[in-house]
Amino acid sequence: MGQPFLCWLSLGFKRSLTKTLFLKVTSVQQLLDFDRDAMIEFAQGLGEKPFRATQLFRWIHQRGLQDFEQMSDLAKSLREKLSTAAFVQAMPLISEHTSKDGVIKWLFDVGQGNAIETVYIPESDRATLCISSQAGCAVGCTFCSTGYQGFSRNLTTAEIISQLWFAEHRLRQQKAPGAQDHRVITNVVMMGMGEPLQNYSNLVPALKIMLDDHAYGLSRRRTTVSTSGVVPMIERLGLEAPVALALSLHAPNDALRNELVPLNRKYPIAQVLEACKGYLRYAPRDFVTLEYCLLDGVNDQEVHVNALIDLLRPSKGANYPCKINLIPFNPFKESGLKRSSLAQIKRFSDTLLDAGLVCTVRKTRGEDIDAACGQLAGDIQDRTSISSRRAQGKVIPISPDFS
Numbered sequence: 001m002g003q004p005f006l007c008w009l010s011l012g013f014k015r016s017l018t019k020t021l022f023l024k025v026t027s028v029q030q031l032l033d034f035d036r037d038a039m040i041e042f043a044q045g046l047g048e049k050p051f052r053a054t055q056l057f058r059w060i061h062q063r064g065l066q067d068f069e070q071m072s073d074l075a076k077s078l079r080e081k082l083s084t085a086a087f088v089q090a091m092p093l094i095s096e097h098t099s100k101d102g103v104i105k106w107l108f109d110v111g112q113g114n115a116i117e118t119v120y121i122p123e124s125d126r127a128t129l130c131i132s133s134q135a136g137c138a139v140g141c142t143f144c145s146t147g148y149q150g151f152s153r154n155l156t157t158a159e160i161i162s163q164l165w166f167a168e169h170r171l172r173q174q175k176a177p178g179a180q181d182h183r184v185i186t187n188v189v190m191m192g193m194g195e196p197l198q199n200y201s202n203l204v205p206a207l208k209i210m211l212d213d214h215a216y217g218l219s220r221r222r223t224t225v226s227t228s229g230v231v232p233m234i235e236r237l238g239l240e241a242p243v244a245l246a247l248s249l250h251a252p253n254d255a256l257r258n259e260l261v262p263l264n265r266k267y268p269i270a271q272v273l274e275a276c277k278g279y280l281r282y283a284p285r286d287f288v289t290l291e292y293c294l295l296d297g298v299n300d301q302e303v304h305v306n307a308l309i310d311l312l313r314p315s316k317g318a319n320y321p322c323k324i325n326l327i328p329f330n331p332f333k334e335s336g337l338k339r340s341s342l343a344q345i346k347r348f349s350d351t352l353l354d355a356g357l358v359c360t361v362r363k364t365r366g367e368d369i370d371a372a373c374g375q376l377a378g379d380i381q382d383r384t385s386i387s388s389r390r391a392q393g394k395v396i397p398i399s400p401d402f403s
């Protein structure tokens with residue numbers, strides 16, 4: 001978490017015995033890594049009371065400050081301690097693009113040739129930030145540009161939360177300069193690059209910061225984790241940071257889902273749906289959002305929609321507690337896949353509605369700047385190239401005739 005503070009001690013031995021010793025003296029802490037409990041622990045380590053940690057937390061997250069000298073209600077002695085023991089730093093910004101429809105995409109440098117993306121989506125009644133959780137993604141879904149790029153590494157808590165920290169305070173300054181309390185972002189979706197539940201231990205503190213009234217105070221209902229179905233982590237999330245849950249389903253049967261979402265081979269549909277249903281015991285909503293990306297000729301046919309209805313409306317027992325969100329596929333050139341036609345999307349959604357299922361079609365935003373769902377690719381130095389992962393059978397090219 002902290003950056004090791006390395007001290008070179010060149011010991012004055014005879015030339016033949018000269019040794020250079022790296023000595024880990026202490027750590028300088030990145031304070032964006034800390035949820036409030038961790039901040040309290042850190043403050044106590046500096047000999048400070050818990051309420052000082054809360055003050056510090058508020059300066060950082062509510063006011064967007066990183067310079068301890070400007071935190072005027074902290075004692076000078078504490079500001080001095082902080083200046084040597086800690087820092088607050090977002091990732092370096094590489095670029096900012098604004099689309100015709102007001103969507104903003106930021107590209108951040110996460111080192112070693114990797115970059116990740118964050119997308120701001122303004123609407124009339126809300127403003128959503130789509131946050132990345134990993135540099136790349138190891139799941140390798142065949143219709144996802146991030147998956148195509150492979151996996152480099154998990155983002156730290158600081159790297160996850162700093163996307164919100166940066167966006168919120170930048171937009172506040174632009175929209176209402178001087179109005180420090182004017183909140184801009186109302187919703188967060190963990191739908192950027194990466195599988196959030198494969199970076200669980202860094203995700204949870206970031207979620208806690210989002211929800212904390214001394215930070216962003218987001219409502220649990222307006223904070224969504226989207227997952228491809230990491231079953232063991234779904235229940236843990238329910239216990240530790242229950243927020244709204246979206247499951248990337250994309251197929252009505254295991255044969256097809258195995259190909260589209262390779263994680264399905266480990267956690268098949270029945271297990272994943274069961275885990276998500278169990279999650280509702282803790283969740284702020286009484287339904288799971290099921291995401292279904294419509295791919296022309298692959299998962300958008302009558303046979304697929306009927307199988308989906310059978311899956312979610314079994315003849316015996318209650319309907320599955322869900323809302324289906326149909327996502328028109330956002331194309332990228334390596335996938336070889338096509339978006340379903342508007343007529344096909346309408347047929348698919350009408351059939352679901354006629355069967356009594358709740359279903360909406362996601363409006364595609366930010367397409368002109370490649371900021372739509374699944375188009376986020378950042379710039380990943382994959383440690384396992386797509387070709388070698390293919391050779392290992394971890395990514396399977398899809399053919400048009402899966403059913």
Ligand code: SAH
Nearest residue numbers: 144191194195226227248291329330373374
């Ligand atoms: N890894 C998580 C969250 C990030 S992806 C997950 O898979 O749920 C966010 C959403 O975008 C998922 O539902 C994902 O399936 C969808 N998506 C990925 N690629 C897409 C594409 N090319 N077009 C449309 N949606 C896509």
Ligand code: SF4
Nearest residue numbers: 137139141144147228
């Ligand atoms: Fe990863 Fe989600 Fe993309 Fe699948 S859809 S590759 S899980 S980011």
